[in-house]
Amino acid sequence: MLAPDLIEELAQQLSQARRTRTPLRQFSRQYPEMTIEDGYAIQRAWVRLELAAGRTIKGRKIGLTSRAMQLxxxxxxxxxxxxxxxxxxESGGDIPFDRFIAPRVEVELAFILGKPLQGPGVTIFDVLSAADYVVPAIEIIDARIEQFDRETRAMRKVFDTISDFAANAGIVLGGRPVRPLDVDLRWVGAMLHKNGVIEETGLAAGVLGHPATGVAWLANKIAPYGEGLRAGxxxxxGSFTRPxxxxxxDSFHVDYGPLGSVSFRFA
Incomplete structure (x- = not known):
């Protein structure tokens, strides 16, 4: 494990990088002994800084859910x-491009919980029971830590991504909310249009076989830290298209068929 004072320092660097839109060199390059546990420790330290600055937590994201991304x-x-x-x-509006460094867009479903989920032992059936509804979503991911090193072009490691808020930077919800048992969520499909051209298509089954699987995994994963998923x-x-x-x-429009659409423009 990295030293506690170093973890705090790296969290401060990430916070500064986000404010100034200045990407950092990869932590894993500077500290080759870094582990996944260190990545989450840095992430938690950054969350504490955000909370101290008056921010609040509205939920959670799950990333790297596809087999290809994990490999x-x-x-x-x-x-x-x-x-x-x-x-x-908000869907349908302009999003300031200067909020980001190198944004990319992913297609997802969002679960809005009506009841809390506390692991261990949470199952997909618990998730479907706890969710009030599921809604189309776009995730905007970003790189406060360089995706590719500026000199070697080496790709960043998962430790870097985890410390960097799992790359999350923005969320746009829209479309038509549905009850989780009213639709076979595996077969929810979407077409991502960029400037009027279809760039990506996908099915929600690409997320661990069923998008609720990741929510159950998350509730169980954070349980040892005394954390759970809250009502609301x-x-x-998780994404079912490539970034x-x-x-x-650039303007983006994601068509989810019967579930409606989500759109915005980077202004």
Whole structure:
């Protein structure tokens, strides 16, 4: 484990990087002994800084849910991070591009919990029972830590991504909310349009076979730390498309078929 004072220092660096839109060199390059546990320790330290600054936690995100992403990251399970209140944006509007460093867009479903979920032992059936509804969502991911090192072009490691809020930077909810048992969520599909051109398509079954699986995993994963998912939490279940890069002026429209659509423009 990295020393506690170093963990606090790295969290401060991430907070500064987000404010100034200045990406950091990869922590794993500077500290090759870094572990996944260190990544989460840095993430928790950064969350404490956000809370001290007046931010609140509105939910959680689950990332690296596809088999391909886990293989590329050399891990065997997803990652996770809190969703802060200033990460939420309205569908149909403009989002300031200068809030981000190198944003990319992913297609997801969000579970809105009506009842708390406390592990261990949470199952997919508990998730479907606890969720008031499921709604289409777009996640905006970003890189406060360089995705590719500026000199070596080496890709960052999962330790870096975890410390960097699991890459989360923004959330847009929209479309038509549905009760989780009214639709076979595995077969929810979406088409992601960028500037009017279809860039990605996918099915929600790409998220661990069923998008509720990741929510159950998360509730059990955070239980040893005395944490649980709360009533009212928004839980992003994981992307079922590849990340799509974005530039200022790009517009995005994601069509979820019977579940409606979500759209925005980077202004």
């Amino acid at each position: 590329s990251s050399q891990i065997t399970e997803p990652d996770h991070a809190p969703l802060m209140d200033d990460m939420f944006f 939490d928004v839980v992003l279940a 799509t890069p974005a530039l200022a002026g």
